[in-house]
Amino acid sequence: MPDIPMDKDFEASVGASDATEGVSRRGFIARAGLGAVGLCYAGAVAYPVYRYLAAPAEQAAELAAITEVKIPEEKMPSPGTALMFRFGSRPTMLIHHKDGTLACLTAVCTHLGCTVQYQPEQDHIHCACHGGVYDARTGANISGPPPKPLQRFNVERANGQILITRA
Numbered sequence: 225m226p227d228i229p230m231d232k233d234f235e236a237s238v239g240a241s242d243a244t245e246g247v248s249r250r251g252f253i254a255r256a257g258l259g260a261v262g263l264c265y266a267g268a269v270a271y272p273v274y275r276y277l278a279a280p281a282e283q284a285a286e287l288a289a290i291t292e293v294k295i296p297e298e299k300m301p302s303p304g305t306a307l308m309f310r311f312g313s314r315p316t317m318l319i320h321h322k323d324g325t326l327a328c329l330t331a332v333c334t335h336l337g338c339t340v341q342y343q344p345e346q347d348h349i350h351c352a353c354h355g356g357v358y359d360a361r362t363g364a365n366i367s368g369p370p371p372k373p374l375q376r377f378n379v380e381r382a383n384g385q386i387l388i389t390r391a
C-alpha cells in the first residue's frame with residue numbers, strides 16, 4: 225500500500241499534539257498523585273485534632289443520654305470501701321461508709337480530670353495528681369487546686385438493686 229503523502233506542518237502539529245497530550249497526561253497523574261498524598265496527610269493531621277475537639281462534646285452528649293445505672297445488691301461494696309463503675313463513660317464511685325450510708329460521686333477530679341481515690345481512713349476522696357481533697361459524703365472541696373466539687377448522684381436501694389440517678 226503506498227504511503228500517503230502528508231504535509232510536513234500537519235505531521236509536526238500531530239507530533240506536537242501527541243507530545244503535549246503525553247506531558248499533560250503525565251502532569252495530570254503526577255498532580256492527582258500529589259493531591260491524594262496531600263489529602264491523606266491533611267486527613268492524618270486533621271482527624272486527631274477533630275477527635276480531640278469533639279471528644280468533650282460527644283462525652284457530654286453520651287452522659288446526658290444516660291439517666292440511671294442499676295447495680296445488683298450483691299455487688300455492694302463492704303463498709304469502708306468503694307466500688308468503681310462507669311456512669312456512661314465516666315468513672316464513678318459508690319462509697320459505702322462505715323456507718324452504713326451510701327454516697328455516689330463522680331471519680332473524675334474537677335481540676336485536670338485525674339481519677340480520684342476513696343481514702344476510708346480519713347473518709348476523704350484524694351486526687352494523687354496534685355493533692356486535691358474532697359469530702360467523701362458530699363464531694364465538696366476540702367483542699368488543693370480543684371475548683372469545683374465532685375458531681376453527686378442520688379442513691380436508692382430497691383428490689384435487690386442499687387439505683388444510681390443524677391442528683
Ligand code: FES
Nearest residue numbers: 333335336351356
Ligand atoms: S487533677 Fe486532681 S488535683 Fe489536679
